[in-house]
Amino acid sequence: MIHDKLKYNFEIIPGELTAFEKKLLKLEQIRYIENPKRFYRESAYLKRVDGKISYYYLFSQIKSNNFNRGSDYLTHGLDFYRGSFHAQMVRGLINYCNLKDTSIILDPFCGSGTTLVEATLLGFDSIGIDINPIACLNSIIKTKLLKYNDAISRRTLEYDLTYFNNEDFANQKYKVILKKDFEYLLGLFIYTRILSMEKRLNMKKETAYKIFLDKLNFILKKYNFLKKKIEFNEGESKILFNDNLTQIKNYPNSSIDAIITSPPYLNLIDYIEEDITKIKYLFNKREIQQLKTQSIGNRILNNQNSHIDYWNKMIKLITELYRVLKKNKFLVFIIGNYGNMRSKYLSHFESSGFNIERILKRKIVNLKKKDNVEYVFFLKK
DNA sequence: CTGGTACTCATAGCTTACTG
DNA sequence: CAGTAAGCTATGAGTACCAG
DSSP states (O other), rough: OOTOOOOOOOOOOSSOOOOHHHHHHHHGGGGGGGGGGHHHHOSSEEEEEETTOOHHHHHOOOOOSOOOOOOGGGGGGGGGTTTTOHHHHHHHHHHHHHOOOEEEETTTTTTTTTTHHHHHHHHHHEEEEEEHHHHHHHHEEEEEEEOOOOOOOOOOOOOOOOHSSSSSGGSOOOHHHHHSSSHHHHHHHHHHHHHHHHHOOOOOHHHHHHHHHHHHHHHHHHHHHHHHHHHHOOOOEEEESSSHHHHTTTTOTTEEEEEEEEOOOOTTTOOHTHHHHHHHHHOHHHHHHHHHSSSTTTTTTTOHHHHHHHHHHHHHHHHHHHEEEEEEEEEEEEEEOOTHHHHHHHHHHHHHHHHEEEEEEOOOOOSSTTTOEEEEEEEEO
């Protein structure tokens, strides 16, 4: 399992690696044959390299909840979002792409921003696009918080609970809101999160506010302390609230170094309903309906045209992804084992010009959904 | 109008038999 | 033996309907 050309010792993170992780670790190591000094900074699966503790291991220790979910470290665990990536896997996938320091990573369905957070932690600049406003808000907060040096208190928050807990707020337009400054968005993120906690956990707003602020500050304090001790540069991320096809058209040919993404699966999840408490706070009924119909693959019952619409848009998107990607670079595309979706995607990748370099099968460890698998396509331009 | 119930419909499903 | 196709269970959310 250890790559022959790697002459140094390393220790794998505690717990057994899955077959998929073992395979990805081996592939990841290809990146470090020429540059072994950086292995401890970037690997997703190692605890130590030549005695040095890895950055991933240090990051993974900074978590504020009791769940023992490996993905919830740093800002990853700050939101609930259905269908989000396993953070550690994304780290491994980015390493597989073998990027230079100045590279730009794109995720056209960025969702809650797992790819963007890992890109930031690995020092790469990233672009995330999503048509779901809550997903965009999550992504903005989770990436920008990594650069926030202060503790968050009621005094430092320019916009407090009372500002957002106000009926006048509902009259504002969301597109305008997303362009406001970070302080404002952080206040909005915290407030809408509290609305969910109030509903889901039956908490009082004041209690939820205190708990969540404590959680945020716990993470920030530990992370900022760690940053003073270790040497690394965070990347910059840009999050665009828009239809990805419209947005990608603005990017020139061969301008992106890696694309790592997973599309919504046709008609399986209603992403708007998943966040309905937050959505209802920000939008009226007509706007909510509009969000649902605009989102590609979003579950809408009894929609006969959804198949045609989905594939039409997806074919155009794959063509655009090919255009903006640099030659010999990777599109890493992750889909579940759902109907004939896999074979359809494969044929569209091939007809768009991509070379299918590798397909990895990953079992999703979940008690409810045993034997559920997803496929990771490595597609080379 | 409200709350309860039966019915409908689809499933980031489940199992098995078959095929190359 | 791995991948696939077809027929399968069981869960859960939406909806129509009815009684009060």
